[in-house]
Amino acid sequence: MSQNSKKVEEVIKKSEMSIDEGREITIRSFKYNPSNPDSKPKFVDYKLRETPGMTLYIALTKIKATIDNDLSSDFVCRAGICGACGMLVNGKPQLACKTLTSDFEGGKIELLPLPTFKLIKDLSVDTGTWMKNMSLRVNSWIVSKEKTDISKIEKPIEPEVAQEVFELDRCIECGLCVASCSTAIMREDFVGAVGLNRVARFQVDPHDERTDEDFYELIGDDDGIFGCMSLLACEDHCPKKLSLQSKIAYMRRKMVQV
Numbered sequence: 001m002s003q004n005s006k007k008v009e010e011v012i013k014k015s016e017m018s019i020d021e022g023r024e025i026t027i028r029s030f031k032y033n034p035s036n037p038d039s040k041p042k043f044v045d046y047k048l049r050e051t052p053g054m055t056l057y058i059a060l061t062k063i064k065a066t067i068d069n070d071l072s073s074d075f076v077c078r079a080g081i082c083g084a085c086g087m088l089v090n091g092k093p094q095l096a097c098k099t100l101t102s103d104f105e106g107g108k109i110e111l112l113p114l115p116t117f118k119l120i121k122d123l124s125v126d127t128g129t130w131m132k133n134m135s136l137r138v139n140s141w142i143v144s145k146e147k148t149d150i151s152k153i154e155k156p157i158e159p160e161v162a163q164e165v166f167e168l169d170r171c172i173e174c175g176l177c178v179a180s181c182s183t184a185i186m187r188e189d190f191v192g193a194v195g196l197n198r199v200a201r202f203q204v205d206p207h208d209e210r211t212d213e214d215f216y217e218l219i220g221d222d223d224g225i226f227g228c229m230s231l232l233a234c235e236d237h238c239p240k241k242l243s244l245q246s247k248i249a250y251m252r253r254k255m256v257q258v
């Protein structure tokens with residue numbers, strides 16, 4: 001046997017051992033299908049063996065493949081990039097693909113769909129419609145009188161300004177900030193930290209010709225900048241670690257002066 005095949009065999013043996021030796025964990029998941037009149041909201045317990053490096057994404061995929069193929073949850077990238085896999089994990093909004101099961105000492109993990117968004121089924125919610133409505137509400141696009149000419153190179157901007165725009169653009173629209181926001185949970189018209197962050201992105205972009213007064217007209221009300229109660233939960237739960245609260249505080253101070 002070659003050296004390489006020996007190594008592969010060792011790795012397989014090791015992973016088989018750890019599959020057998022992993023502790024038993026219990027995933028307690030909410031189940032409900034609002035489009036089925038016979039469906040009633042309930043919790044279902046799934047018991048499975050924990051494997052090294054197991055994330056909630058892996059655990060849910062295993063449950064769907066081996067125990068309950070009717071369980072619904074959303075995933076696309078499995079790498080914290082697409083923002084599809086947000087859910088309440090033991091009461092906290094988190095990305096399932098970035099959450100290790102080993103972080104839960106007792107091995108008991110309760111999953112619920114994100115609040116605020118329309119429930120599709122079980123752990124799957126419609127963040128897309130919420131984000132689309134928010135984008136329309138905050139006019140999430142460059143506003144300029146200049147006619148776009150795609151044959152020309154875009155007007156250059158200072159590197160540090162571009163860096164600030166890129167930083168604000170790192171939002172993945174996962175909705176965790178919305179699900180953790182008391183105002184957003186109480187008032188469906190609130191644009192949330194994600195919406196205010198979006199406005200901040202256009203405010204710093206010199207390609208956008210809107211003035212401070214224009215932005216005040218857009219979000220200078222209770223659905224916008226003055227709806228935030230500064231409870232900081234948005235920033236605490238943002239998986240991209242965006243400085244949401246300092247940005248909101250800065251914008252609010254600026255708008256008071258308009």
Ligand code: SF4
Nearest residue numbers: 171172174175177238
């Ligand atoms: S601001 Fe953070 S928590 Fe909110 S949608 Fe964007 S990435 Fe998610």
Ligand code: FES
Nearest residue numbers: 078080083085097
């Ligand atoms: S699957 Fe894309 S962020 Fe989790």
